[in-house]
Amino acid sequence: MKKFILGLFTCSIILTNFSCSKDDPIAEVDQEEVGGATLVFTPVQAIDQDGQVNYEDVEGAEEIKIVFDGATLLPPVGEHYHLEVGESYRVHLLATDFAGRPTEQTFVSRADQHQAFILGAPTGTLDYKYADVDANGNTVNVGVTGYLTVLEHADTFALRYVMRHLNPGVKEGIRAQDWNNEDYTKFTGDNDLDLKFEIHLTEDGHGH
Amino acid sequence: MxxxxxxxxxxxxxxxxxxxxxxxxxxxxxxxxxxxxxxxxxxxxxxxxxxxxxxxxxxxxxxxxxxxxxxxxxxxxxxxxxxxxxxxxxxxxxxxxxxxxxDPIHIKDVEIMGEKSGSLSVNTHRLSVQQKQESKGENFAQSLSRIVGVSTLSNGAHIVKPVINGMHSNRILILNNGIRQEGQQWGAEHAPEIDPFLADRFQVIKGAQGVRYGADALGGVVVVSPEDINTERALSGRVDLTGQTNGRGGATHGRLEGLVSAFSGLAWRVEASGKKLGNYKTADYYLGNTGVQEFNYAGMLQYKRERDDLELYYSHFGTEMGIFQGAHVSTIEDIQARIANGRPFESYDFQYGINAPSQRVGHDLAKFSWKRRLTKGRSFSAQYGLQRNHRREYDMRRVESDDLPMADMVLTTHSLDFSVQNDKSTLGVQGMMQVNNNTPGTGTTPIIPNYDSYSFGLFGIHQFHIGRLHAEVGARYDYKYLDIAGYRYQRDNLQEGDLTQYLLTDSRTFHNVSGSIGILYHLSDKVNWKSNLGLAWRAPSVNELYSDGLHHGSATYEVGDKDLKSEKGIKWLNTLLWQSDRLRASLEVYGQFLSGYIYAQPDPDSVRQTIRGTFPLFSYQQHDAFFYGADFMASYDLSEVFRYELSASMVRAKNTELDSYLPYIPADRLSHGLRWQYATEQQVGSYLKLSHRAVRRQTRYQPETDYAAPPAGYHLFDVIASKQFITRQHRSLIVVASVNNLLNTSYKDYMDRFRYFAHQMGRNINIKFSFQF
The missing domain is CATH 2.60.40.10 (Immunoglobulins)
Structure with missing residues (x-):
């Protein structure tokens, strides 16, 4: 009997090496969340050269910056933005990670898993061209940088910029023309960013 | 190690x-x-x-x-x-x-009272030898689902949990080789870490068995245990080999056991199993990233003397499971698009490789038990158990490599049980200590915090035998202390528009008294009636109290309530058993009232806005609920060689305070088949069986709590051919060939959480060899 109890006791001693109380927790900084995002609309001049459209900067052009931050990640309350019919804009995404560092290049460096969709505009009012270049100098369709051309007038509407984190192999089935595909959810994956803001497509500088 | x-x-x-x-x-x-x-x-x-x-x-x-x-x-x-x-x-x-x-009047008592894990007044259901043979290579819950009243809750084909009379997860208790299985069982996508190859007996007890087993046994208990080591021969063993077409893989298992000649009474066993499957296929298409691989092993020493039985047992369960990539959803918009499409948008090829999202789970269990037989039929038992559950969940990450887990939890559980029993009574003391730690460095806020949990229980059960009436009463007291610490977001106190984290610490204490009373009455030599009224309880689980995070796969944001109270349930289970020469039947009718039933309730007026999109907010609440239903099983010998078998079950569940249906309650189901024993009685493993499974559409649900209506009912046909070869004494070979879903029916099941995205597995042809020597 004593031997049995001794054996049980010995086992208990050995096993007490396993932790008997919880560790002090360490705060995790959520790296998977984008910390903040800014969309910058810069007016550019579209130049058609033998059917090939190039975009050049316009000196003194005034940028439109839409900042999404804070807990709600919504643009400033009550703001809406004007874009001119006939004008082209370079749309550039600035994103920051959990530590406030620029992170938009991670989308380009993983171009096989990312693509932005620009949604919500009335049919025929906008045109968009992807203009990202990866580290090897190749053009890739991601949407961190692109050119948006306003084709027709439209009253204020909510425009969405969705940066899609795509499942493996999905990107191969997406074309550049899908930039405004409202069925973008069929390109399965996750949203890294889903930015909504109100926009008004105006003619001859006539807004309100 | x-x-x-x-x-x-x-x-x-x-x-x-x-x-x-x-x-x-x-x-x-x-x-x-x-x-x-x-x-x-x-x-x-x-x-x-x-x-x-x-x-x-x-x-x-x-x-x-x-x-x-x-x-x-x-x-x-x-x-x-x-x-x-x-x-x-x-x-x-x-x-x-x-x-x-x-003794014809009391013959049924043998089954009940000879079984230490069971209860006199509650029927114990076991997988038969043939059912175990047929289920080899399947996962634990799929094997159990052959028992009437047991269904499954699944996330695809490999992450499957058992459901007993509509209850699962923390509401059923799994006793693995005498030890309460303690993993992260709170999660609907956390399957039990048990390898069916390493166990020989599977039993399900459906009553509220809180007195005998302690907290959580509200819906029932699953008892899983290995056979004693064969001490009749110096060396013996078994080899199993299974293969299946769907998934293009299989499993293997080997067991060796024998005696230690230098130590009289000492016996040993070692065994190992492995499984590898690739993407499985529905009736029409493959599902990407649905492979699984497992490696499990165990060892046991048994030492028996006239008065003492000692056992030392160790097992390791290790699995890696891919999660269908098309089930990884981001927003309500995503999930609705996939529901509307009815099947995945992408086409997948077959592959064995497992990528994110995936799970890797390791579960180690060590047990030391000692039983001493005392005088006058009394005995004393002591048992120590140690478990270490390591769960890592991987997802497609934005910043870090996909090889870095999004969740990395280690749960360590120590348990110590003592009991004294004689022919009629059992007195026991049970203690358990748990430590849960989240491994830092995942780059995501853990869903559940770190915690310590200490629990203690004291119980007594006594049986009376008066002529044809047998009765038992039991009482139990439980105490549980929970102490947590973890970082959470301060959502109600934004600092300059930004979320800040704070250290949440909390402790809770739970007490409970439970009891049971039951009878077994021999109505005749063929008919027995059992009735059991059992009160069981469970403390709210850590996720129900403190969770605060996004659940991919269900596109929900879940928020716990740290003020939840214990959930208590009283279940009345009545069983009629009929046994004659040709007919064996059982009818179980039950009703269970639950006070403070805990569930995640969608809040239609509240959503969680993140930079990734908008998610419906589910908050844990508790209301009273009522479950009731019936299970019926019959087996009738049409002739010497033909047998007809039938089982059917139904369960109903409602939130009685809100007069609403509870989600994820199994639909009515029926299974029946004809079996032809084509060989002699000595070869019980030689038979042919054709069976039909029918599951109705679940019509009792709340549309506002689900993304889609339950899928249509379905019918499946299976065929099994088994042949037993007895080569010489102590050696036998059993070969089982079977086809599941013979007609390759395309179907979805309400209890599959992937039903929004994909169909269930299509036709699967299996071949299984089991060689005993």
């Missing part, structure tokens, strides 16, 4: 120290006790004229040492059988074969 080895070694040496022989009479009598139909009887009390009582083991075997030359009288007693005293003249070592005759 080194600690485990040290533990094994120390106990091995400990055995050696206690095995010295004794002087005096040196003869040995061994033997087996059988029923009149040839089945070994476990638990027969054998009383020598002079000497200590002994009890036959699971093989009906017994051994009496230090017997003197001359006459020896042995009394054999076993409830349900006529007691007998036999006298032998002993001149040398003797081997006996004893057959006990049935």
């Amino acid at each position: 080194r600690k485990w080895r040290i533990l094994f070694l120390s106990v091995f040496l400990f055995y050696g120290m206690t095995s010295k022989g004794q002087q005096g009479c040196t003869l040995q009598i061994k033997g087996h006790v059988y029923s009149s139909d040839g089945n070994p009887l476990q638990g027969v009390i054998i009383t020598p004229q002079a000497g200590e009582q002994i009890v036959s083991d699971r093989r009906g075997a017994f051994r009496i040492s230090q017997v003197c030359t001359g006459d020896l009288a042995l009394e054999f007693r076993y409830i349900g059988y006529t007691s007998v005293t036999l006298t032998y003249r002993v001149f040398g070592d003797t081997t006996l074969r004893v057959t006990l005759q049935d």
Whole structure:
């Protein structure tokens, strides 16, 4: 009997090496969340050269910056933005990670898993061209940088910029023309960013 | 791992120290006790004229040492059988074969009272030898679902949990080799970490078994245990090999066991199993990233003396499971698009590789148990269990590599149980200590915090036997202390528009008294009635109290409530058992009232806005609920060789406070089949079986709490052909060929959480070999 109890006791001693109380927790900084995002609309001049459209900067052009931050990640309350019919804009995404560092290049460096969709505009009012270049100098369709051309007038509407984190192999089935595909959810994956803001497509500088 | 080895070694040496022989009479009598139909009887009390009582083991075997030359009288007693005293003249070592005759009125008691894990007034359902053979290679919950009233809750084909009478996860208790299985069982996508190859007996007890087993046994108990080591032969074993077309893989298992000749009474067993499957296919298409691979192993030492049984057991379960990539959803918009499409948008090819999202789970279990038989049929048992559950969940990450887990939790559980029992009573004390730690560095806020949990229980059960009536009463007291610490977001206090984290610390104490009362009444020699009224409870789980995070796969944001109270349930289970020469049937009817039933309730007025999109907010609430239903099972011998088998079950569940249906309650189901035993009775493993499974559409649901209406009902046909070859004594080979979903029916199941995205598995052709030597 004593031997049995001794054996049980010995086992208990050995096993007490396993932790008997919880560790002090360490705060995790959520790296998977984008910390903040800014969309910058810069007016550019579209130049058609033998059917090939190039975009050049316009000196003194005034940028439109839409900042999404804070807990709600919504643009400033009550703001809406004007874009001119006939004008082209370079749309550039600035994103920051959990530590406030620029992170938009991670989308380009993983171009096989990312693509932005620009949604919500009335049919025929906008045109968009992807203009990202990866580290090897190749053009890739991601949407961190692109050119948006306003084709027709439209009253204020909510425009969405969705940066899609795509499942493996999905990107191969997406074309550049899908930039405004409202069925973008069929390109399965996750949203890294889903930015909504109100926009008004105006003619001859006539807004309100 | 080194600690485990040290533990094994120390106990091995400990055995050696206690095995010295004794002087005096040196003869040995061994033997087996059988029923009149040839089945070994476990638990027969054998009383020598002079000497200590002994009890036959699971093989009906017994051994009496230090017997003197001359006459020896042995009394054999076993409830349900006529007691007998036999006298032998002993001149040398003797081997006996004893057959006990049935006592027709009390024959049903044998099944119940000979089973230590069971209860007198609640029916115990077991997987038969044939069912176990047919289920080899399947996961644990799929194997169990052959038992009437047991269904499954799944996330695809590999992450599957058992559901008993509509309850799952923290509401059922799994007893793995005598130890409460403690993993992260709160999660609907967390399957039990049990390899069916390493267990030989699967039993389901559906009553509220809170008194005997403690907290959480609200819906029922699953008892999983290995056979005793075969001590009749120096070396024996088994090899299993299974293959299946759907997933293009299979599983293998090997077991070796034997005696240690240097230590009389010491036996050993080692075994290992492995599984590898690639993407599985529905009726029409493959599902990407749905492979699985497992490697499991176990070892056991058993030491038996006249009065003592000691056992040391260790097992490791290790699995890696891919999660269908198309089920990874981001927003409500995503999930609705996939529901509208009815099937995945992408086409996938077959592959074995597993990528994110995936799960890797390791579960180690060590057990040391000691049972001492005392005088007058009393015995004392002590058991220590140690479990370490390591769960890592991987997802497609934005910043870090996909190889870095999004969740990395280590749960360590120590348990210590003591009990004293005799023929009629059991008194027990149970203690458990748990430590849960989240491994830092995942780059995501853990869903559940770190915690310590201490629990203690004290129980007593007593049985009465008055003529045809048998009764049992039980009472239990439980205490649980929970202490947590974890970082959470301060959502109600934004600092300059930004979220800040704070350290949440909290402790909770739970007390509960539970009880049970039950009867077994022999209405006739063919019909028995069992009735059990059981009160069980559970403390709210850590995720229900403190979760605060996004659940991919369901596109929900879940928020716990740290003020939740214990959930208590009282279940009344009535069973009618019929057994005649040709018909065996059971009807179980139950009703269970739950006070403070805890569930995640969608809040239609509240969403969680993140930069990734908008998610519906589910908050944990508790309301009273009522479950009721019935399970029916029958087996009728149409002739000497043909048998018809049928099982059917239904369950209903409502939130009685809100008068609403509860989600994820199994739909009505029926399974029946015809079996042809085409070989002699000695080859019970030689038969053909055609079966049909029918599941109705679940019509009792709340549309506002689900993304889609439950899918249509379905019918499946399966065929099984089994052949048993007995090559020579102690050797047999069983070959089972089967086709599941014979007609390759395309269907979805309401209890599959992937039903939004994909169909269930299509036709699957299996071949299984089991060689025993």
